Amino acid sequence: MDHEQRLLDAAGDLFYRRGVQAVGMDEIRAASGVSLKRLYQCFPSKEALVVAYLRRRDERWMASLTAYVADAGDRIPAVFAWLERWFAEDDFRGCGFANAFAELGAGSAAVRTAVREHKERLRAYLRSLAEEAGAGDPGLLAEQLLTLIDGATVTAMISEEPGAARSAGQAAAALVHRHRRP
Amino acid sequence: MDHEQRLLDAAGDLFYRRGVQAVGMDEIRAASGVSLKRLYQCFPSKEALVVAYLRRRDERWMASLTAYVADAGDRIPAVFAWLERWFAEDDFRGCGFANAFAELGAGSAAVRTAVREHKERLRAYLRSLAEEAGAGDPGLLAEQLLTLIDGATVTAMISEEPGAARSAGQAAAALVHRHRRP
DNA sequence: TAGCGTAGAGAACGATCGTTCTCCGCGGCA
DNA sequence: TGCCGCGGAGAACGATCGTTCTCTACGCTA
Numbered sequence: 001m002d003h004e005q006r007l008l009d010a011a012g013d014l015f016y017r018r019g020v021q022a023v024g025m026d027e028i029r030a031a032s033g034v035s036l037k038r039l040y041q042c043f044p045s046k047e048a049l050v051v052a053y054l055r056r057r058d059e060r061w062m063a064s065l066t067a068y069v070a071d072a073g074d075r076i077p078a079v080f081a082w083l084e085r086w087f088a089e090d091d092f093r094g095c096g097f098a099n100a101f102a103e104l105g106a107g108s109a110a111v112r113t114a115v116r117e118h119k120e121r122l123r124a125y126l127r128s129l130a131e132e133a134g135a136g137d138p139g140l141l142a143e144q145l146l147t148l149i150d151g152a153t154v155t156a157m158i159s160e161e162p163g164a165a166r167s168a169g170q171a172a173a174a175l176v177h178r179h180r181r182p
Numbered sequence: 183m184d185h186e187q188r189l190l191d192a193a194g195d196l197f198y199r200r201g202v203q204a205v206g207m208d209e210i211r212a213a214s215g216v217s218l219k220r221l222y223q224c225f226p227s228k229e230a231l232v233v234a235y236l237r238r239r240d241e242r243w244m245a246s247l248t249a250y251v252a253d254a255g256d257r258i259p260a261v262f263a264w265l266e267r268w269f270a271e272d273d274f275r276g277c278g279f280a281n282a283f284a285e286l287g288a289g290s291a292a293v294r295t296a297v298r299e300h301k302e303r304l305r306a307y308l309r310s311l312a313e314e315a316g317a318g319d320p321g322l323l324a325e326q327l328l329t330l331i332d333g334a335t336v337t338a339m340i341s342e343e344p345g346a347a348r349s350a351g352q353a354a355a356a357l358v359h360r361h362r363r364p
Numbered sequence: 365t366a367g368c369g370t371a372g373a374g375a376a377c378g379a380t381c382g383t384t385c386t387c388c389g390c391g392g393c394a
Numbered sequence: 395t396g397c398c399g400c401g402g403a404g405a406a407c408g409a410t411c412g413t414t415c416t417c418t419a420c421g422c423t424a
Contacts, residue, residue: 018288021203025412035372036413046412094284098336102281105339106200119340143337144353147346151333154280155325157287158301164329171326171357178356207382217402218383228382 004042006032012053016096020050020103047108050100054114057096062121075129076145076176080169083152087162094157095150122146135179148172186224188214194235198278202232202285229290232282236296239278244303257311258327258358262351265334269344276339277332304328317361330354 010032014023025046029036043049065082072078086092093099097115104111126145130138152168192214196205207228211218225231247264254260268274275281279297286293308327312320334350 019285021285022289024410026410036374037372037415040413093288094280095336098276098280098340099284101340102276102284103201103203106275107204115340119337140349140352143346143349147333147337147350147353148329149333150336151329151331154277154332154336155301155329158280158283158297164325167322167325168329170322171329171353174360175353175356178360206380208380218404219385219402222383 003032003034003038007034007039007042007049008052008056011049012057013091015050015053015100016057017091017093020100047110050104050108051110051114054097054100054111054118058114058118058121061096061118062125066125069129076133076172077169079126079129079145079149080152080165080172083149083156083168084162084165087153087156087165092156092162095153098150098154119146122149130179133176133179135176137179141175141179144175145172148175185214185216185220189216189221189224189231190234190238193231194239195273197232197235197282198239199273199275202282229292232286232290233292233296236279236282236293236300240296240300240303243278243300244307248307251311258315258354259351261308261311261327261331262334262347262354265331265350266344266347269335269338269347274338274344277335280332280336301328304331312358312361315358315362317358319361323357323361326357327354330357 007028011023011028014028014031025036025039028049029039032039034042039049043052065079068082069075069078072081097118100111101115105115123142123146126149127138127142130141130145133141135141148168148171152164155164156162189210193205193210196210196213207218207221210231211221214221216224221231225234247261250264251257251260254263279300282293283297287297305324305328308331309320309324312323312327315323317323330350330353334346337346338344
């Protein structure tokens with residue numbers, strides 16, 4: 001495995017679990033086994049590493065969600081079933097993007113952009129699901145689903161109970177039903 | 183005005199706008215005009231100051247919301263109208279509690295507790311609104327409203343558009359309607 | 365084998381953090 | 395007036411941060 005992958009593996013785990021500011025570059029070096037010199041050859045600054053972490057997390061998170069939903073019959077309920085499994089994971093600690101935005105959004109335009117791109121990708125995907133479900137206003141339904149997802153993620157992070165996904169899933173089902181009949 | 187108030191005013195503004203870790207104690211001293219010695223007499227550590235900031239923010243935030251809603255006819259829609267006004271404020275930067283949890287939750291049990299207490303207070307208030315609205319399962323409706331509020335707050339923070347409150351308010355109205363007829 | 369380029373380990377650097385300490389000047393009291 | 399104690403300004407401290415530099419050891423080529 002090349003150095004960049006090893007660095008992103010170590011940084012991704014540490015940044016997500018403990019927060020970006022709480023993790024120093026030397027800890028990433030120790031966890032990855034990559035020397036500091038090479039670390040700075042791959043990523044010229046911590047900010048660059050954080051942005052790369054967010055981009056890779058976006059790819060993997062979206063890929064996991066879409067793969068799970070593609071295999072399910074009822075697409076939109078499957079989104080919330082996937083969320084519940086995610087919330088129950090041992091190292092779940094909320095939305096890595098919202099957390100990074102909270103930590104660094106005020107200071108780093110690159111982080112703001114990376115987070116917005118992720119949310120935009122998710123919104124577009126939810127819109128495709130809303131269209132497939134025959135919603136009268138798929139843009140509005142997608143926005144509401146996004147709100148339920150982000151809200152359930154915050155609630156699960158703070159309460160440390162994966163049940164937040166279930167009530168959000170019920171709300172989503174009610175909204176989908178609502179959007180079908182104008 | 184006494185020193186504690188001046189400190190909490192300055193710290194509250196700085197912590198919320200820029201994040202806790204991005205603000206040093208010396209900057210709080212400069213903004214408040216309170217000497218460093220007295221600062222540490224009032225709050226023996228930064229963590230204590232952060233917890234006091236969260237408690238005061240909880241009180242004021244809840245007081246503002248409940249006062250606004252109490253004056254309105256339709257209580258639950260009023261919650262989302264209040265949210266929209268909040269999102270449109272110049273220095274809006276998301277939920278101070280979720281942001282503090284993202285920054286410090288992994289490292290500070292006191293911060294985790296303060297954040298959970300706020301969310302619990304909000305949940306209890308929403309439950310009282312759900313009961314008043316005649317919901318069949320007020321606990322579930324309160325949980326869903328909380329999810330919509332947190333989700334809309336995250337979306338508004340990231341997108342910097344207050345419109346997130348509107349679609350969430352429409353979703354809330356649909357859910358209230360749903361809960362009335364089983 | 366001699367010379368060279370490279371890579372890793374980790375010391376070093378300047379900045380900044382939370383926290384404590386020192387010093388000085390001012391007000392109350394005999 | 396002389397003394398004492400308190401409070402403020404800010405220097406100082408040790409730790410740690412992101413980043414760079416030095417030194418050493420090794421592999422390749424002639």
